[in-house]
Amino acid sequence: MATSNTPAVHATPEVVVPAISGRQVLPWLLLLALVAVIAVYFVGAEQGATSLFSGTAIHEWTHDGRHLLGFPCH
Numbered sequence: 418m419a420t421s422n423t424p425a426v427h428a429t430p431e432v433v434v435p436a437i438s439g440r441q442v443l444p445w446l447l448l449l450a451l452v453a454v455i456a457v458y459f460v461g462a463e464q465g466a467t468s469l470f471s472g473t474a475i476h477e478w479t480h481d482g483r484h485l486l487g488f489p490c491h
């Protein structure tokens with residue numbers, strides 16, 4: 418129980434947001450862009466003349482994504 422001589426202590430949490438420079442973020446953005454380009458390639462262009470792998474396995478695995486993203490399919 419607080420008496421009149423002891424002040425009430427109100428702890429305020431201090432949130433420190435670290436400063437992140439663009440130079441630190443750039444490699445992650447490049448990696449994300451590369452992964453996105455590869456994903457879009459496999460979903461949208463891994464078929465027919467642009468196919469890197471023979472067979473239709475990759476096309477079948479990404480088939481629903483093709484239709485979801487509006488790529489021409491069949």
Ligand SMILES: [Zn+2]
Nearest residue numbers: 480484490491
């Ligand atoms: Zn289709």
